Amino acid sequence: xxxxxxxxxxxxxxxxxxxxxxxxxxxxxxxxxxxxxxxxxxxxxxxxxxxxxxxxxxxxxxxxxxxxxxxxxxxxxxxxxxxxxxxxxxxxxxxxxxxxxxxxxxxxxxxxxxxxxxxxxxxxxxxxxxxxxxxxxxxxxxxxxxxxxxxxxxxxxxxxxxxxxxxxxxxxxxxxxxxxxxxxxxxxxxxxxxxxxxxxxxxxxxxxxxxxxxxxxxxxxxxxxxxxxxxxxxxxxxxxxxxxxxxxxxxxxxxxxxxxxxxxxxxxxxxxxxxxxxxxxxxxxxxxxxxxxxxxxxxxxxxxxxxxxxxxxxxxxxxxxxxxxxxxxxxxxxxxxxxxxxxxxxxxxxxxxxxxxxxxxxxxxxxxxxxxxxxxxxxxxxxxxxxxxxxxxxxxxxxxxxxxxxxxxxxxxxxxxxxxxxxxxxxxxxxxxxxxxxxxxxxxxxxx
Ligand code: ADP
Ligand code: MG
Numbered sequence: 001x002x003x004x005x006x007x008x009x010x011x012x013x014x015x016x017x018x019x020x021x022x023x024x025x026x027x028x029x030x031x032x033x034x035x036x037x038x039x040x041x042x043x044x045x046x047x048x049x050x051x052x053x054x055x056x057x058x059x060x061x062x063x064x065x066x067x068x069x070x071x072x073x074x075x076x077x078x079x080x081x082x083x084x085x086x087x088x089x090x091x092x093x094x095x096x097x098x099x100x101x102x103x104x105x106x107x108x109x110x111x112x113x114x115x116x117x118x119x120x121x122x123x124x125x126x127x128x129x130x131x132x133x134x135x136x137x138x139x140x141x142x143x144x145x146x147x148x149x150x151x152x153x154x155x156x157x158x159x160x161x162x163x164x165x166x167x168x169x170x171x172x173x174x175x176x177x178x179x180x181x182x183x184x185x186x187x188x189x190x191x192x193x194x195x196x197x198x199x200x201x202x203x204x205x206x207x208x209x210x211x212x213x214x215x216x217x218x219x220x221x222x223x224x225x226x227x228x229x230x231x232x233x234x235x236x237x238x239x240x241x242x243x244x245x246x247x248x249x250x251x252x253x254x255x256x257x258x259x260x261x262x263x264x265x266x267x268x269x270x271x272x273x274x275x276x277x278x279x280x281x282x283x284x285x286x287x288x289x290x291x292x293x294x295x296x297x298x299x300x301x302x303x304x305x306x307x308x309x310x311x312x313x314x315x316x317x318x319x320x321x322x323x324x325x326x327x328x329x330x331x332x333x334x335x336x337x338x339x340x341x342x343x344x345x346x347x348x349x350x351x352x353x354x355x356x357x358x359x360x361x362x363x364x365x366x367x368x369x370x371x372x373x374x375x376x377x378x379x380x381x382x383x384x385x386x387x388x389x390x391x392x393x394x395x396x397x398x399x400x401x402x403x404x405x406x407x408x409x410x411x412x413x414x415x416x417x418x419x420x421x422x423x424x425x426x427x428x429x430x431x432x433x434x435x436x437x438x439x440x441x442x443x444x445x446x447x448x
Contacts, residue, residue, distance in 0.1 A: 002036075008070055009034030009044065015066045020059075028055060031089070033082060042067045042075055045082025047089040052079040114181075117164040123289055125282025128158060131273035135162050135246075139169040142178075142212050142244035146271035148235075151248045153275030156313025159248035162275075163214050166246055170212055180210035184220035188227045195226075207234050212244040218267075219249045222258040232263055245270075278314060283307040286314055290321045297334035298324065305340060309348045320344055355399035355446055357409050363445045364391040367438075376411040390439075392418055393425035398446060 013032075017025045028051065035043040046052050055063070056079050063077040119139070124132045131153075134146045151159055163181065170179040187207075194203035207213060213234070221228050238245055249256060252274070253267035278286065284307035291298060306320050324335055327343045335343070361372050368387035375388050388410055395401045395409075396418075403422075407413040429436045 005034045005037050005042075008037065009042070012042075012063075012066050012070055015069070016059075016062070019062060019066070028059070031085060033085065035080065035082070037071065037075075040075055041078055042071065043078045043080060045080055045085055047082065047085040049081050052081055055079045114164045115168065117161045117168065119162075119165045119169055121289070121293075122158065122161060122165060123282060123286045125278055125285065127276040127278045127282055128162075131158075131162060131275055134271050134273050135166050138166055138212075138244055138246060139173075142170065143242045147239075148245035148247060148267065148270040150253060150267050150270065150272045151246070151275060152250065152252050152272070154250065154277070154313065156315030157275040157277065158314055159275060160216055163216050163246060163248050166212075167214050178210075179212040179214060180207065181214040181216070182207075183216045184218045184231075187215060187231065188220065188224060191227050191230050204234070208237050208241075210238070210243065212246065213238055214246045216248050217250070218247045219251060219256045221263075222256050225260065228260050228263055232260070232266070235263075235266055239266075277311070280307050283310065283317060287317050287321065290318060291324070294321060294325050296321070296324055296328050298340065299334055299336045301337050302335060302340045305337060306344065309344070316347065320347055323347065355395070357395055357399070357401065357405075359446065360391050360395045360399065363442055364394065367442055376409070378411060389421040389425050390442075392421045393439075394442065396422045397426075398443060 009032075013025075013029060016029050020029070031047055031051075033045045035045045037043075046055065060077065064075065067075040067077050119132075119135065122128075122132060131151050134149050134151075137145050138147075138149055151162060153159055167179040167181040190203060194200045215231075221231060235245060247267065252272065253259070253264045256264075284303050287306045287310075288303050291303070302324070306317065310316050310320050323343050324340060327339060328335055331339065361375060364370075364375065364387055365372055368383065368390075370384060370387050374384050375391055377384070379385075392406050392410060395406050396403070401409075403415045403418040407415060407418045410418075425439075429439050
């Protein structure tokens, strides 16, 4: 279009602004361009069909009047949709929607909280060494060896820690956009949002940019067929590009259920590693490392105590560290066993399995060669009494049963005879090292 045309449209626009006021001008005229002037007609371009119609029906007379004044007698104004303006408007809209999208479902930010998840501070034991080794390999050679890497295990066993640690390590290698971490829930929310708002292209482009896509808690996709399809196509498209995919779930792909067979097959096509519950030595190591990180001063036996008694997840071990840290701020000296036991009472009662009386009986009958009937009977021969007393002692010290409960269970004995039986065994444990070892071995049978 000619410069003169542009200039005259500029003049007409300033006349329009005076006539219609700022608000309406911004709404209807700001985004217009002059296209051409020819034979008594001025053609202008607008971004959409709707605007063209609106201008023609509401402002045609005014525009014709103002154009005629500038260009000479009887100039009509024609309004058309301009392709370039149209595309610019679309871009603007989709940018606005993307911004809205970010607001509605912000990406998981690897913030302060997540930075503490590193491969260095992940304690490795028999329960997690396979998954850990696979994570190291993924960081070393993304997309090359274990692809996809699928990690599964119960709550609080370190899935998110490993996944975020992989993302952190890849980012640490200097490729900022190299790894994208998202929970399956975040993926689902953003997918549904994009679907509703017609921004699927932007949504897809966002994930397909990643060199490594890390998606947590994929069991969340169960029973969500549309999201599963979308994830499958993201998965396939990344796979074709040789990108690394890492996933975590609370169960093995085959056991997630309500998951399309094609997805299950994909999930199984690389490396599947399970996180088991940590054993005693690993629990002790995790506790000690986390306590040391917090500069906790603890009596030596405390680590043993925690490792023996808190056997659920690693999150529970962290709970114990947090609780002890709170006590430590109040105490001047290192936390001793008694204080630790008191502090952790809630966690231990809630978290570890209580010993039941039939279990006590089972252990003692196996040890003594007697039967449950013998233990509950009125017989007072020496071997029977001894075994019965031992059972009462174990029930008291491991299960915390009351003397009444114990007396009732073992043949309706009264309170004081249970007390004296328990004390007798306790005394023997103190005096007789061999017996103490046997009792310790029996206690170990309970796996507490
Ligand atoms: P999940 O995602 O499997 O439910 P998380 O990764 O959130 O479990 O782990 C729970 C907590 O336990 C986190 O604070 C994490 O740092 C910690 N944790 C888990 N495994 C380990 C480990 N092997 N070494 C150190 N900390 C761990
Ligand atoms: Mg998790």
